[in-house]
Amino acid sequence: MRLLRRRSVGESARPEAEPYLAAGADEARRLGHSYVGTEHVLAVLVRNRSGGATRVLEELETSAAQVEGALACWLAPSKSKIDPEALAALGIDLDAVRERLEETFGPGALEETRAACLGICPRLKRALLSALEHAEGNPLGDEHILLGMLSVPDCVAACVLAEFDVSLEAAAAVVATSSE
Amino acid sequence: MAEPSEVVAQTASDDPEVGLSGVASLRALVEAVEELQVRRARELGWSWQQIAGLLGVSKQAVHQKYGKGERKRRSLR
Numbered sequence: 001m002r003l004l005r006r007r008s009v010g011e012s013a014r015p016e017a018e019p020y021l022a023a024g025a026d027e028a029r030r031l032g033h034s035y036v037g038t039e040h041v042l043a044v045l046v047r048n049r050s051g052g053a054t055r056v057l058e059e060l061e062t063s064a065a066q067v068e069g070a071l072a073c074w075l076a077p078s079k080s081k082i083d084p085e086a087l088a089a090l091g092i093d094l095d096a097v098r099e100r101l102e103e104t105f106g107p108g109a110l111e112e113t114r115a116a117c118l119g120i121c122p123r124l125k126r127a128l129l130s131a132l133e134h135a136e137g138n139p140l141g142d143e144h145i146l147l148g149m150l151s152v153p154d155c156v157a158a159c160v161l162a163e164f165d166v167s168l169e170a171a172a173a174v175v176a177t178s179s180e
Numbered sequence: 181m182a183e184p185s186e187v188v189a190q191t192a193s194d195d196p197e198v199g200l201s202g203v204a205s206l207r208a209l210v211e212a213v214e215e216l217q218v219r220r221a222r223e224l225g226w227s228w229q230q231i232a233g234l235l236g237v238s239k240q241a242v243h244q245k246y247g248k249g250e251r252k253r254r255s256l257r
Binding site: 079094101104114116 | 208212214215216249
């Protein structure tokens with residue numbers, strides 16, 4: 001997603017983590033949120049029912065559906081930063097504005113600006129960095145992202161998982177046994 | 181297209197929620213358009229002074245806001 005390029009985690013993380021960041025960002029944008037956080041990435045992980053994170057959670061007797069349920073209150077849709085409906089109430093047609101801007105500045109110009117850009121929660125950055133450490137040079141998988149998020153104890157994903165007694169220690173033990 | 185009177189009526193909407201999110205959206209839109217225009221003017225060789233004059237702000241303000249991003253973009257090329 002283009003919104004993240006300028007202040008990409010690339011600066012602090014690695015390209016391997018980018019697909020997770022991009023998927024989380026898509027989720028955030030779909031909900032009209034102005035930032036992407038661990039809750040968005042966790043939602044992506046548990047939606048992948050055959051993924052490594054879902055498997056680890058199942059070993060810990062937590063289903064993906066349960067986690068999705070607990071995440072729901074964090075993932076309520078909201079109005080995006082530039083809300084077309086609110087502008088329409090002022091008599092401004094955002095589509096028309098966008099069209100004019102694209103004539104001069106090219107396709108997607110408006111979305112590329114810092115003002116329309118999604119912020120990245122610092123805890124998500126830390127979680128992604130930590131995920132790379134957990135992967136220890138192996139291809140980065142869903143389970144490593146899960147461990148990364150559990151390594152940042154105050155992030156939303158870790159708080160949600162704590163409701164199901166999913167701790168870093170427990171999850172790391174499952175990942176270690178399954179990779180043996 | 182809404183009739184002017186209708187627009188005025190909606191602008192003075194009784195519902196603060198609509199009104200306030202309209203303000204926030206306008207502000208975000210202004211920021212976005214300003215960024216596009218300033219960046220392009222710079223690429224076309226305009227000085228910070230000229231840009232600031234038209235925006236009605238100080239040269240320092242506009243430079244502080246956009247100068248850093250410009251250096252970054254240049255170094256990426």
